[in-house]
Every structure is written in structure tokens, then in C-alpha cells.
Amino acid sequence: MRRFLILPTAIALFFATPLSLFAVVDDSHSMAMEAAVDAVKAGFKIRQEYWNGSVKSGEQKMVKQQLFKGNEYWFFLGTDEDKIALKVEVLDRKGAKIQVETQLKPNSAAVRVLAPATGTYYIVFSLTGKEDEKIPWALAYGYR
Numbered sequence: 574m575r576r577f578l579i580l581p582t583a584i585a586l587f588f589a590t591p592l593s594l595f596a597v598v599d600d601s602h603s604m605a606m607e608a609a610v611d612a613v614k615a616g617f618k619i620r621q622e623y624w625n626g627s628v629k630s631g632e633q634k635m636v637k638q639q640l641f642k643g644n645e646y647w648f649f650l651g652t653d654e655d656k657i658a659l660k661v662e663v664l665d666r667k668g669a670k671i672q673v674e675t676q677l678k679p680n681s682a683a684v685r686v687l688a689p690a691t692g693t694y695y696i697v698f699s700l701t702g703k704e705d706e707k708i709p710w711a712l713a714y715g716y717r
Contacts, residue, residue, distance in 0.1 A: 599625060602711035605651030608681035609715060612647045617715035625711040628700055636696045636712060640688035648714045650698050651681045657708055661698040665689070 602623055609619050624636050640646060650661045659682035663672050671694065674685035688694065700708040 599711055600653030601625060601651050601709045602713065603651070604653055604680040605649040605711045605713045608649045608651060608676070608678060608683050609647065609713065612649075612683075612715050615717075617645075617647055617717045619713060619715040623711055623713040625709070627707045627709045630702045630704060630706040630708055631699060633697060633699045634710075635698075637693055638696060638714070640686065640692065640694045642688050642691045644688055644716050646686045646688065646714055646716050647683055648686070648696050648712060649681060649683045650700075651711050651713075652700055652708055653680065654700075654702060654706075654708050655680070656702060658701040659698070660701075661696065661712075664695045664697055666693060666695075 602625060605623065606619070609617070613619060626634075628634050646663075648661060648663060650659050652659065657680070659677065661675075661682045661684050662670055663684055663686045665671050671689060672684040672686050676683040682698075686694075696712065698710070698712065700710055702708055
């Protein structure tokens, strides 16, 4: 009789366990956060929220973000794949680049922005590796 109770009990315990106990590591986000270390030391606050996904090699992606005049921003793009070329730019609504500094490191790229006006801006990025390769990515940002 005990044998028949073990499986239902195990299933009940599994579903009763909070999902927060099943941690998932996003290695691409970890690479983006490693790129943010110097910005944090310089007083930037890194937002907890971030974007992530996978992209076909060479394909361009875009994220819209509201930026505020007078604030300074860093956007950090990371991947856990090796030998990937990363590119990230920030454009205004007219398509003009507004970044003032770019940093490239293995597995990450970052761009610093001074928003000339409050409004919607476009973070445009691409990751290029082997042809037809799906590349995981994460994009985070900080401000001061």
C-alpha cells in the first residue's frame, strides 16, 4: 500500500514547491552584468529588468525604450557564446545615432548615451557568428 502513496506524494510536493526554488541561470545576462561592473562603480544604477532571447546570426533586433533628457544611460548587450561579433547602437526617432561612447569586450558590447530630449529611443543590435547559428542574447541597462 505504501508504494502506491509514494508517487502521488512526490507529485504533490513538486507542485507545492515555490517556483523561486527552481533557479534558472541566464548566462547571457551574466555576461551583460559583467560588462556593467565599471558603470556600477561610476554610480550607475542597473535596472533589474532586462530583455533576452535568441537571434539568427547577423539578424538585427530592436528594443524601444523611453529615455529622459538630463539622464545618462549605459546599455549592455551580452551573450554566452564565444567568437561572436556584437554591435549595439542607440538611435533617436529620426534614426540618428546618439551614443557618446562604445565598449567592446569578449561576449559583450556596451554603449553610453546622453539623451538629448525626453522621448522614445531605439536600441538596435546584432550578433554575428556562424551562418544560420541561433545566438542567445541579453540586453540590460543602467542610468544616473
